Amino acid sequence: MMQAMVLESTGKPLLLRHMYIPACGPEQVLIRVRACAVCRTDLHVCDGELPGPKLPLIPGHEIVGEVVECGTLVTGFREGECVGVPWLGYTCGHCGFCDAGNENLCDAARFTGYQIDGGFAEYTVAHHRFVFLLGDDRSAVAAAPLLCAGFIGYRSLRMTGDARRLGIYGFGSAAHIVIQVARHEGREVYAFTRPGDRTAQDFAEKMGALWAGDADMSPPELLDAAIIYAPVGALVPAALRSLRKGGIVVCAGIHMSNIPEFPYHILWGERSIKSVANLTRRDGEEFLALAGRIPVRTETETFALPRANEALARLRSGEIQGAAVLVMDG
Numbered sequence: 001m002m003q004a005m006v007l008e009s010t011g012k013p014l015l016l017r018h019m020y021i022p023a024c025g026p027e028q029v030l031i032r033v034r035a036c037a038v039c040r041t042d043l044h045v046c047d048g049e050l051p052g053p054k055l056p057l058i059p060g061h062e063i064v065g066e067v068v069e070c071g072t073l074v075t076g077f078r079e080g081e082c083v084g085v086p087w088l089g090y091t092c093g094h095c096g097f098c099d100a101g102n103e104n105l106c107d108a109a110r111f112t113g114y115q116i117d118g119g120f121a122e123y124t125v126a127h128h129r130f131v132f133l134l135g136d137d138r139s140a141v142a143a144a145p146l147l148c149a150g151f152i153g154y155r156s157l158r159m160t161g162d163a164r165r166l167g168i169y170g171f172g173s174a175a176h177i178v179i180q181v182a183r184h185e186g187r188e189v190y191a192f193t194r195p196g197d198r199t200a201q202d203f204a205e206k207m208g209a210l211w212a213g214d215a216d217m218s219p220p221e222l223l224d225a226a227i228i229y230a231p232v233g234a235l236v237p238a239a240l241r242s243l244r245k246g247g248i249v250v251c252a253g254i255h256m257s258n259i260p261e262f263p264y265h266i267l268w269g270e271r272s273i274k275s276v277a278n279l280t281r282r283d284g285e286e287f288l289a290l291a292g293r294i295p296v297r298t299e300t301e302t303f304a305l306p307r308a309n310e311a312l313a314r315l316r317s318g319e320i321q322g323a324a325v326l327v328m329d330g
């Protein structure tokens, strides 16, 4: 048997359940979960802001653990190895998107902790094609935020091309990782937080931001690009107004409140707006290699598995510095 935190209906707290350890299918890997980070997307799933989650559902898609068992068709993993499981849990592998290297857009894609049970549990199973070998050079807690905040943060940073002056709106888990990559690449980072959130602004400056201020402020210099991690549509025109001609605004969240109407002239001048959807396994592999070289360090606040609702509540109210991580055996 195992413990799991289960979403039985959206908008309600997760419930602690004792369940059977899932059976390992022929193409699956059974993993003993050591740590699972809590992502803003988990909030959107639990709050019912994303349509049609599997119910009941075990959320969580930044999973780190060790291989317990491999399905009969699985090669490439051994018992005891440290592995990670991300948001992208399955793709068809043969549609136009998959063939073109855009498996993140596959129409048949399925996602961990949304349509597939995830990592808010002592054990999980994952399709072997979407399991990453992590090595043993970091703790499970330190590695967990890399699996989504890191992967999607990296993909969103790549969308900004070689932007030197980079704005980051919302300084949470993804931002505190991306800033390390951006600084490593010699970029200047301007961090925007909830108005008056001096704690988050101090944290951004400690992490290497050249400037940190309120989201409704203008940066001291026009930006080459901005990435929006906060799920707030009003930040899109705010970011456009802070952008030089030819700059790009990248919306990196899976859900955002409506974008208010704005005058065309703030988009004109070949500025663009783009969204980032999910991740590809290639993003994950590139980022993990880079994170090891830099090396990327994560700030974490840990919660025992039964305290998952508290972790979600603290994330919702913006009280987490860095990433919230559930630990299974602490």
Ligand SMILES: [Zn+2]
Pocket (backbone or CB within 6 Å): 039, 040, 041, 042, 061, 087, 148, 149
């Ligand atoms: Zn996520």
Ligand SMILES: [Zn+2]
Pocket (backbone or CB within 6 Å): 091, 092, 093, 094, 095, 096, 097, 098, 103, 106, 107, 108, 109
């Ligand atoms: Zn496909």
